[in-house]
Amino acid sequence: QFLHRHMAFSVLRVLVCLWVLVCLVIPVFNMSTKHLEKSPGVFLVTPPEDSSALVDGRPSPASRKFVSPVIDDLVLKISAQMANSGLAALFNNCLPNTLDTTVNNFTAKGPDGLPDTFVITGDIPAMWLRDSTNQVLPYVPYASQDPRLQTMLLGVIFRQAKSILNDSYANAFNYGPTGSPWQSDKRTPPMNPALWEGKYELDSLVAHIVLSNAYWNATKDTTPFQNAIWQRAIYRVIETINTQQKASWEDLPPAYFFQRQGTEPIDTLLHGVGVPSNHTGMSKSPFRPRYDHVTHACHNLTKCD
Numbered sequence: 001q002f003l004h005r006h007m008a009f010s011v012l013r014v015l016v017c018l019w020v021l022v023c024l025v026i027p028v029f030n031m032s033t034k035h036l037e038k039s040p041g042v043f044l045v046t047p048p049e050d051s052s053a054l055v056d057g058r059p060s061p062a063s064r065k066f067v068s069p070v071i072d073d074l075v076l077k078i079s080a081q082m083a084n085s086g087l088a089a090l091f092n093n094c095l096p097n098t099l100d101t102t103v104n105n106f107t108a109k110g111p112d113g114l115p116d117t118f119v120i121t122g123d124i125p126a127m128w129l130r131d132s133t134n135q136v137l138p139y140v141p142y143a144s145q146d147p148r149l150q151t152m153l154l155g156v157i158f159r160q161a162k163s164i165l166n167d168s169y170a171n172a173f174n175y176g177p178t179g180s181p182w183q184s185d186k187r188t189p190p191m192n193p194a195l196w197e198g199k200y201e202l203d204s205l206v207a208h209i210v211l212s213n214a215y216w217n218a219t220k221d222t223t224p225f226q227n228a229i230w231q232r233a234i235y236r237v238i239e240t241i242n243t244q245q246k247a248s249w250e251d252l253p254p255a256y257f258f259q260r261q262g263t264e265p266i267d268t269l270l271h272g273v274g275v276p277s278n279h280t281g282m283s284k285s286p287f288r289p290r291y292d293h294v295t296h297a298c299h300n301l302t303k304c305d
Contacts, residue, residue, distance in 0.1 A: 057093040059100050066103040070146040071096055071139060098135040105175055108151050114227070117155030118175045126172045126180070126196035129160055130289060133207035140214045153215055157224045160208045161233035163194075168240040169256050171204045171287070172196035186272065188257035200256050202244070202285035205237045247279035258286065266292035 061067065075095050082088035098119065105118040119132040136156055143150040163173045167189055174180065177193035185191055187198050212224060224230045243255045257272040274286045274293060287293055 055089055057089075058096065064096075064100045066099040066106055066152060068096075068099060068139070068142075068146050068149045068152075070142050070149060071099060074142065095138065099139070102135060103152065106152055106155060108148075108155075114158045114229070115151045115155035116159055117152050118159060119156060121172070124172075124196070126174055127159070127163070128172045129163065129204040130171070130201070130207040132156055132160065133211040137211065137214060140211075140218045142218075143215065144219050150219060150221070153211075154221075154224060157208075157212055157215060158227070158229060160211065161224075161230045164205065164208060164233040164236055165229070166194050167192070167198065168205065168236045169200040170195045170198045171201050182260070184261070186257070186259040188254065199258065199287040200244075200285065201287045201289055202241070202283060203289045205240060208233070208237065241283045244284040245279065245281060248273065248276040250279065256286065269293055 058064070075092055079088040079092045082091065102120045102122055103117060104120045104125070105116070107116050110116040119127055119135055121128050121131045121135075133156075136153055139149060140153060143153050163170070166173070169189060172195070174194055174196050179193045180196040182195075182197050183191050183193070185198055189198075191198050212230070216222070216225070243251070248254075254273050258269045259272045260268040262268070269286055270293075274284075275295065277284060285294065
Protein backbone atom coordinates (compact mmCIF):
# COMPACT_ATOMS: atom_id res chain seq x y z
CA GLN A 1 0.00 0.00 0.00
CA PHE A 2 2.83 2.36 0.82
CA LEU A 3 4.34 1.69 -2.62
CA HIS A 4 1.00 2.34 -4.31
CA ARG A 5 0.52 5.60 -2.43
CA HIS A 6 4.08 6.65 -3.29
CA MET A 7 3.53 5.90 -7.00
CA ALA A 8 0.23 7.75 -6.99
CA PHE A 9 1.88 10.75 -5.37
CA SER A 10 4.69 10.68 -7.95
CA VAL A 11 2.20 10.57 -10.82
CA LEU A 12 0.23 13.43 -9.29
CA ARG A 13 3.41 15.47 -8.90
CA VAL A 14 4.31 14.90 -12.55
CA LEU A 15 0.84 15.96 -13.67
CA VAL A 16 1.02 19.12 -11.58
CA CYS A 17 4.43 19.96 -13.04
CA LEU A 18 3.12 19.42 -16.58
CA TRP A 19 0.12 21.65 -15.86
CA VAL A 20 2.38 24.42 -14.55
CA LEU A 21 4.67 24.04 -17.54
CA VAL A 22 1.77 24.32 -19.97
CA CYS A 23 0.46 27.39 -18.17
CA LEU A 24 3.88 29.01 -18.50
CA VAL A 25 4.74 27.94 -22.03
CA ILE A 26 1.50 28.82 -23.81
CA PRO A 27 1.56 32.54 -22.92
CA VAL A 28 5.25 32.76 -23.83
CA PHE A 29 4.59 30.97 -27.12
CA ASN A 30 1.73 33.33 -27.89
CA MET A 31 3.95 36.33 -27.12
CA SER A 32 6.76 35.02 -29.31
CA THR A 33 4.48 34.34 -32.27
CA LYS A 34 2.11 37.27 -32.18
CA HIS A 35 4.35 39.17 -34.60
CA LEU A 36 4.57 36.30 -37.08
CA GLU A 37 2.78 36.53 -40.42
CA LYS A 38 2.24 33.26 -42.21
CA SER A 39 2.90 33.13 -45.93
CA PRO A 40 2.85 30.01 -48.14
CA GLY A 41 5.30 27.60 -46.59
CA VAL A 42 7.23 30.11 -44.48
CA PHE A 43 6.94 32.32 -41.43
CA LEU A 44 8.05 35.92 -41.76
CA VAL A 45 8.84 38.03 -38.72
CA THR A 46 6.95 41.30 -38.75
CA PRO A 47 9.47 44.14 -38.30
CA PRO A 48 8.95 46.59 -35.44
CA GLU A 49 6.72 49.56 -36.14
CA ASP A 50 9.66 51.98 -36.16
CA SER A 51 11.82 49.86 -38.48
CA SER A 52 11.33 52.39 -41.27
CA ALA A 53 13.66 54.65 -39.29
CA LEU A 54 16.57 52.30 -40.07
CA VAL A 55 18.88 53.72 -42.71
CA ASP A 56 21.91 52.58 -44.68
CA GLY A 57 24.66 52.42 -42.08
CA ARG A 58 27.46 51.01 -44.22
CA PRO A 59 30.73 52.92 -44.48
CA SER A 60 31.30 54.78 -47.72
CA PRO A 61 32.80 52.54 -50.44
CA ALA A 62 36.18 54.22 -50.03
CA SER A 63 36.17 53.48 -46.27
CA ARG A 64 35.28 49.79 -46.48
CA LYS A 65 38.01 47.39 -45.37
CA PHE A 66 37.31 44.81 -48.06
CA VAL A 67 35.02 44.95 -51.09
CA SER A 68 33.47 41.95 -52.80
CA PRO A 69 31.31 42.82 -55.82
CA VAL A 70 29.60 39.45 -55.51
CA ILE A 71 28.53 40.09 -51.90
CA ASP A 72 27.49 43.67 -52.71
CA ASP A 73 25.33 42.43 -55.60
CA LEU A 74 23.84 39.76 -53.35
CA VAL A 75 22.94 42.35 -50.72
CA LEU A 76 21.24 44.57 -53.29
CA LYS A 77 19.38 41.68 -54.88
CA ILE A 78 17.96 40.32 -51.65
CA SER A 79 17.19 43.66 -50.00
CA ALA A 80 15.34 44.77 -53.14
CA GLN A 81 12.90 41.88 -52.62
CA MET A 82 12.04 42.98 -49.07
CA ALA A 83 8.78 44.88 -48.79
CA ASN A 84 9.77 46.52 -45.52
CA SER A 85 12.40 49.21 -46.03
CA GLY A 86 13.60 48.96 -42.44
CA LEU A 87 14.20 45.23 -42.71
CA ALA A 88 15.97 45.77 -46.01
CA ALA A 89 18.23 48.40 -44.42
CA LEU A 90 18.97 46.05 -41.51
CA PHE A 91 19.99 43.26 -43.91
CA ASN A 92 21.98 45.71 -46.01
CA ASN A 93 23.93 46.81 -42.93
CA CYS A 94 24.49 43.38 -41.38
CA LEU A 95 25.51 40.90 -44.07
CA PRO A 96 28.56 42.80 -45.39
CA ASN A 97 29.54 44.20 -41.99
CA THR A 98 32.56 41.92 -41.51
CA LEU A 99 33.93 42.87 -44.91
CA ASP A 100 33.18 46.53 -44.34
CA THR A 101 34.61 46.93 -40.87
CA THR A 102 36.61 44.00 -39.46
CA VAL A 103 38.85 42.63 -42.24
CA ASN A 104 41.55 44.83 -40.78
CA ASN A 105 44.49 43.52 -42.76
CA PHE A 106 44.56 41.54 -45.98
CA THR A 107 47.38 40.73 -48.34
CA ALA A 108 47.09 38.29 -51.21
CA LYS A 109 50.75 37.32 -50.87
CA GLY A 110 52.63 37.72 -47.62
CA PRO A 111 56.37 37.34 -47.01
CA ASP A 112 55.98 33.56 -47.04
CA GLY A 113 54.05 33.65 -50.30
CA LEU A 114 50.73 32.84 -48.63
CA PRO A 115 47.63 35.03 -48.37
CA ASP A 116 47.15 36.56 -44.94
CA THR A 117 43.92 37.95 -43.47
CA PHE A 118 43.48 39.40 -40.00
CA VAL A 119 39.84 39.72 -38.92
CA ILE A 120 39.29 41.65 -35.71
CA THR A 121 36.36 40.69 -33.53
CA GLY A 122 34.88 44.18 -33.71
CA ASP A 123 35.44 46.37 -30.69
CA ILE A 124 38.77 44.75 -29.77
CA PRO A 125 41.78 44.89 -32.11
CA ALA A 126 42.40 41.15 -31.87
CA MET A 127 41.41 38.05 -33.83
CA TRP A 128 39.56 35.21 -32.13
CA LEU A 129 39.70 31.80 -33.80
CA ARG A 130 36.01 31.16 -33.14
CA ASP A 131 34.81 34.65 -34.01
CA SER A 132 36.80 34.96 -37.22
CA THR A 133 35.37 31.67 -38.47
CA ASN A 134 31.79 32.69 -37.79
CA GLN A 135 32.34 36.18 -39.16
CA VAL A 136 33.40 34.94 -42.60
CA LEU A 137 31.30 31.78 -42.89
CA PRO A 138 28.37 33.60 -44.60
CA TYR A 139 30.69 34.50 -47.48
CA VAL A 140 32.17 31.05 -48.05
CA PRO A 141 29.38 29.79 -50.39
CA TYR A 142 30.20 32.66 -52.78
CA ALA A 143 33.98 32.24 -52.75
CA SER A 144 34.13 30.44 -56.10
CA GLN A 145 32.36 33.41 -57.73
CA ASP A 146 34.92 35.98 -56.53
CA PRO A 147 38.64 35.06 -56.74
CA ARG A 148 39.69 37.89 -54.41
CA LEU A 149 37.09 36.86 -51.83
CA GLN A 150 38.36 33.29 -52.05
CA THR A 151 41.93 34.47 -51.48
CA MET A 152 40.79 36.51 -48.48
CA LEU A 153 39.18 33.40 -46.98
CA LEU A 154 42.36 31.44 -47.64
CA GLY A 155 44.18 34.14 -45.72
CA VAL A 156 41.91 33.60 -42.71
CA ILE A 157 42.59 29.86 -42.79
CA PHE A 158 46.36 30.34 -42.94
CA ARG A 159 46.32 33.03 -40.27
CA GLN A 160 44.36 30.68 -37.99
CA ALA A 161 46.78 27.83 -38.71
CA LYS A 162 49.79 29.99 -37.82
CA SER A 163 48.05 31.18 -34.66
CA ILE A 164 47.41 27.58 -33.56
CA LEU A 165 51.05 26.73 -34.17
CA ASN A 166 52.02 29.71 -32.01
CA ASP A 167 49.82 28.53 -29.13
CA SER A 168 47.07 25.95 -29.49
CA TYR A 169 45.69 26.81 -26.04
CA ALA A 170 45.06 30.49 -26.81
CA ASN A 171 41.74 31.89 -27.99
CA ALA A 172 42.69 35.34 -29.32
CA PHE A 173 45.70 36.72 -31.16
CA ASN A 174 47.28 40.04 -32.13
CA TYR A 175 48.19 41.08 -35.66
CA GLY A 176 51.79 41.34 -34.48
CA PRO A 177 53.74 40.90 -31.23
CA THR A 178 52.10 43.89 -29.54
CA GLY A 179 51.01 42.32 -26.25
CA SER A 180 47.71 42.87 -24.44
CA PRO A 181 46.26 43.69 -21.01
CA TRP A 182 46.40 39.96 -20.20
CA GLN A 183 50.14 39.44 -20.53
CA SER A 184 50.40 39.15 -16.73
CA ASP A 185 48.23 36.00 -16.62
CA LYS A 186 50.05 33.05 -15.03
CA ARG A 187 49.89 30.41 -17.69
CA THR A 188 51.31 27.27 -19.24
CA PRO A 189 52.20 27.65 -22.05
CA PRO A 190 53.39 31.13 -21.03
CA MET A 191 51.83 34.23 -22.54
CA ASN A 192 53.76 35.78 -25.42
CA PRO A 193 53.34 39.15 -27.17
CA ALA A 194 51.50 37.60 -30.13
CA LEU A 195 48.63 36.54 -27.85
CA TRP A 196 45.75 38.78 -26.88
CA GLU A 197 44.27 36.21 -24.48
CA GLY A 198 45.24 32.70 -23.47
CA LYS A 199 42.03 30.99 -22.39
CA TYR A 200 41.72 27.45 -23.73
CA GLU A 201 38.32 26.89 -25.31
CA LEU A 202 37.95 23.69 -27.30
CA ASP A 203 35.61 25.39 -29.76
CA SER A 204 38.48 27.65 -30.85
CA LEU A 205 40.31 24.69 -32.37
CA VAL A 206 37.12 23.24 -33.81
CA ALA A 207 36.37 26.60 -35.46
CA HIS A 208 39.49 26.27 -37.60
CA ILE A 209 38.36 22.84 -38.79
CA VAL A 210 34.84 24.14 -39.48
CA LEU A 211 36.13 26.95 -41.69
CA SER A 212 38.58 24.67 -43.51
CA ASN A 213 35.83 22.15 -44.22
CA ALA A 214 33.36 24.83 -45.35
CA TYR A 215 35.99 26.30 -47.67
CA TRP A 216 36.67 22.95 -49.30
CA ASN A 217 32.97 22.15 -49.69
CA ALA A 218 32.38 25.48 -51.42
CA THR A 219 35.46 25.62 -53.65
CA LYS A 220 36.95 22.10 -53.87
CA ASP A 221 40.28 23.92 -53.62
CA THR A 222 42.91 21.83 -51.84
CA THR A 223 45.51 24.61 -51.64
CA PRO A 224 45.53 24.97 -47.84
CA PHE A 225 45.44 21.24 -47.19
CA GLN A 226 48.54 20.59 -49.25
CA ASN A 227 50.49 23.20 -47.31
CA ALA A 228 52.78 22.12 -44.46
CA ILE A 229 51.60 24.96 -42.21
CA TRP A 230 47.98 23.83 -42.32
CA GLN A 231 48.96 20.18 -41.89
CA ARG A 232 51.13 20.94 -38.86
CA ALA A 233 48.32 23.00 -37.34
CA ILE A 234 45.87 20.12 -37.71
CA TYR A 235 48.33 17.76 -36.05
CA ARG A 236 48.68 20.30 -33.23
CA VAL A 237 44.89 20.45 -32.86
CA ILE A 238 44.68 16.66 -32.58
CA GLU A 239 47.62 16.57 -30.17
CA THR A 240 46.01 19.21 -27.93
CA ILE A 241 42.64 17.48 -27.90
CA ASN A 242 44.29 14.15 -27.08
CA THR A 243 46.32 15.73 -24.28
CA GLN A 244 43.19 17.17 -22.73
CA GLN A 245 41.63 13.70 -22.60
CA LYS A 246 43.97 12.83 -19.74
CA ALA A 247 42.72 12.64 -16.18
CA SER A 248 44.06 15.24 -13.79
CA TRP A 249 46.39 12.73 -12.17
CA GLU A 250 47.75 11.72 -15.60
CA ASP A 251 48.44 15.30 -16.67
CA LEU A 252 51.32 16.23 -14.36
CA PRO A 253 52.74 18.75 -14.69
CA PRO A 254 49.64 20.11 -16.44
CA ALA A 255 49.94 20.90 -20.12
CA TYR A 256 47.61 23.85 -19.53
CA PHE A 257 47.65 26.09 -16.48
CA PHE A 258 45.79 29.40 -16.16
CA GLN A 259 45.42 31.92 -13.36
CA ARG A 260 44.29 35.52 -13.59
CA GLN A 261 44.23 38.00 -10.76
CA GLY A 262 40.98 39.92 -10.58
CA THR A 263 37.58 40.33 -8.98
CA GLU A 264 35.73 37.79 -11.14
CA PRO A 265 36.21 34.14 -10.10
CA ILE A 266 34.83 33.01 -13.47
CA ASP A 267 37.91 34.54 -15.13
CA THR A 268 40.39 32.09 -13.64
CA LEU A 269 40.77 28.37 -12.90
CA LEU A 270 40.75 26.66 -9.51
CA HIS A 271 44.41 26.23 -8.53
CA GLY A 272 45.24 27.05 -12.14
CA VAL A 273 43.88 23.75 -13.51
CA GLY A 274 40.17 23.68 -12.63
CA VAL A 275 38.12 21.02 -10.91
CA PRO A 276 39.85 17.59 -10.92
CA SER A 277 38.67 15.29 -13.66
CA ASN A 278 38.85 11.60 -14.46
CA HIS A 279 39.65 9.87 -17.74
CA THR A 280 36.41 9.39 -19.70
CA GLY A 281 37.54 9.64 -23.31
CA MET A 282 36.13 13.15 -23.60
CA SER A 283 38.43 16.11 -24.07
CA LYS A 284 38.49 18.85 -21.44
CA SER A 285 37.72 22.48 -22.15
CA PRO A 286 38.36 24.62 -19.07
CA PHE A 287 36.64 27.70 -20.54
CA ARG A 288 33.30 28.07 -22.27
CA PRO A 289 32.94 29.93 -25.58
CA ARG A 290 31.81 32.97 -23.60
CA TYR A 291 35.16 33.03 -21.73
CA ASP A 292 33.98 32.01 -18.23
CA HIS A 293 35.41 28.88 -16.67
CA VAL A 294 33.40 25.66 -16.60
CA THR A 295 32.19 23.88 -13.48
CA HIS A 296 33.13 20.50 -14.91
CA ALA A 297 36.02 20.07 -17.31
CA CYS A 298 33.87 18.33 -19.93
CA HIS A 299 30.86 20.57 -20.40
CA ASN A 300 28.62 17.80 -21.61
CA LEU A 301 25.70 15.88 -20.12
CA THR A 302 28.27 13.44 -18.79
CA LYS A 303 30.73 14.98 -16.36
CA CYS A 304 34.45 14.28 -16.25
CA ASP A 305 34.49 13.64 -12.53
